[in-house]
Amino acid sequence: MANCDSVIARDISANCENTLVAELENVAYIINRDDIDFDSCVYGTSQFVLTDIVLKAGKTAYLVHQIGDSFSGAGVEMEKKRFKNTYATTFNFVVFDNDPETKENIEGIANGRFVVIWENKYKNTLKAGTPGDSTFEIAGFKLGLKCETATSLKYDPDSMGGWVVSLKEIGGPATPITVYKTDVDTTRLMIEALVTA
Amino acid sequence: MAKAKKTKTTKAVSEVKAPELPEVSRFAPLFVDDIARRAIQKQLDPDETDAIVRLYNAVMHSPMPKTCSNCVSDAYFELYNLWKRDEQHFEDLYNCQYRLRGGVLLQAFGDKSKNCTNKNLTNELAEYHLRFNPGCRKLFERIPE
Numbered sequence: 470m471a472n473c474d475s476v477i478a479r480d481i482s483a484n485c486e487n488t489l490v491a492e493l494e495n496v497a498y499i500i501n502r503d504d505i506d507f508d509s510c511v512y513g514t515s516q517f518v519l520t521d522i523v524l525k526a527g528k529t530a531y532l533v534h535q536i537g538d539s540f541s542g543a544g545v546e547m548e549k550k551r552f553k554n555t556y557a558t559t560f561n562f563v564v565f566d567n568d569p570e571t572k573e574n575i576e577g578i579a580n581g582r583f584v585v586i587w588e589n590k591y592k593n594t595l596k597a598g599t600p601g602d603s604t605f606e607i608a609g610f611k612l613g614l615k616c617e618t619a620t621s622l623k624y625d626p627d628s629m630g631g632w633v634v635s636l637k638e639i640g641g642p643a644t645p646i647t648v649y650k651t652d653v654d655t656t657r658l659m660i661e662a663l664v665t666a
Numbered sequence: 667m668a669k670a671k672k673t674k675t676t677k678a679v680s681e682v683k684a685p686e687l688p689e690v691s692r693f694a695p696l697f698v699d700d701i702a703r704r705a706i707q708k709q710l711d712p713d714e715t716d717a718i719v720r721l722y723n724a725v726m727h728s729p730m731p732k733t734c735s736n737c738v739s740d741a742y743f744e745l746y747n748l749w750k751r752d753e754q755h756f757e758d759l760y761n762c763q764y765r766l767r768g769g770v771l772l773q774a775f776g777d778k779s780k781n782c783t784n785k786n787l788t789n790e791l792a793e794y795h796l797r798f799n800p801g802c803r804k805l806f807e808r809i810p811e
Contacts, residue, residue: 506767509805524768526807534733650771655781659771662783666729 487593487603493543494588495535497560498663502582502613504528513649519607520650522586522663530663533585539563542635543587545608545644556641558608559617560585564632567621575619575632582613583636586648586660594653601653605660606645609638691753693760696721697746705742708735718742725759727784755788764792765808772802 483489509523524530542561547554564571585608593603608614614636623630650656696717704710710718715738722730722741725748730741749756766772766784772795774780782791795802796809803809 504768509767521771522769523805526767529768532731532733651773655771655773658781658783658785659769662728662766662771662785663769664728665765665768665784 484593486595487591490589490591492538492590493535493540494590497533497535497540497562497588498530498586498660499533500524500530500584500586500663501528501577502584502609505584505610516643516646518602518647518649519610520648521659522607522648524663524665527666529666530586532664533562535562536565539565540587543608548640556638556644558614558638558641558645560587560608560614560636562634562636563628564634565628567630567632571632575634578634578636579616579619582609582615584609585614585636586663592653599649599652601656602647602649604653605648605656607648608645609636609641610646611641611643612638614638691749691757693721693749693753693756697749702742702746705739708739710738710742718745721745721760725756727759727762727765727787758788758790759786762788762792763808763810764789764806767805767807770805772799772805774798 504524506523506525509521510519511521512518513520539562540560542559545556545558548557564575586605587608588605589603591603592601594601596602615638617635617637619632619634621630621632622628625633648656648660650659696714701710701714704714705718718738718741719730722745725745731737734740745756748759764787766782766787768784771781771783772791774795780791780794782788782795792806792809796806
């Protein structure tokens with residue numbers, strides 16, 4: 470087998486016990502990528518599972534709230550490349566405000582690199598062995614999500630002048646990574662503990 | 667004879683101890699029906715709101731959510747329930763001198779009661795983990811000297 474050959478190792482079939490559910494839950498966590506202590510983060514059984522996400526001292530994650538379907542567009546898409554295909558991951562949200570503090574935040578969003586942990590509505594709760602391991606995913610962990618667009622349209626009847634933001638990781642070497650530590654409750658505790666300030 | 671009896675009575679009274687009053691928690695004045703009622707009705711004074719925010723930050727070791735219209739009320743009852751369930755544990759959380767870094771969850775395998783994040787960290791739990799796993803020291807943001 471050639472170096473780093475990609476193969477498949479299992480059947481491709483629908484999950485009949487845990488039917489797929491679209492969309493994300495209403496709260497996601499956004500972290501400045503520079504605030505992550507990558508040396509202390511721990512991968513689980515494979516490179517597709519993270520069990521520990523640790524921040525540098527004094528740093529915190531922030532919450533992003535969804536109203537309606539304001540996260541709509543979040544997802545991942547393969548990018549065709551000559552030698553090894555990559556993935557483009559997108560996370561969209563709307564900032565329903567426009568005060569000076571929001572503008573300061575928009576400045577940070579426009580120029581920073583971010584990591585986002587989102588909660589899927591599809592949990593895979595009945596999965597044997599690791600129930601609920603499809604609940605949380607982290608996007609931008611490898612390269613970081615960067616702002617593609619940040620738009621405030623005063624006459625837009627949907628956003629009503631709020632900031633419509635699209636973050637994207639282009640050329641990512643992998644799909645968003647699953648976050649799962651022991652069980653889903655423990656994972657949730659760990660993720661909630663990212664918010665410290 | 668009568669004089670001797672009187673002396674004995676006086677001695678007996680002095681030996682009777684006054685009934686011990688239950689120790690009142692320092693947080694008790696905040697957790698009373700009047701404040702609870704006003705918390706439900708969103709009619710708390712600014713001083714009370716301030717006290718709840720400060721207490722929440724101190725006990726939960728994390729910022730009080732401020733993104734909803736009833737966050738103060740929710741925080742108040744979260745604290746109230748925690749205090750009512752176990753006043754000593756509430757004190758322990760309030761008095762915790764340690765802080766973990768964001769995202770850290772310390773686990774003791776086989777004993778889920780020892781699992782802790784910043785939210786339920788106490789001095790006792792922090793010292794337990796430091797004693798049995800000194801390597802976790804780097805995961806602490808603050809360790810008292």
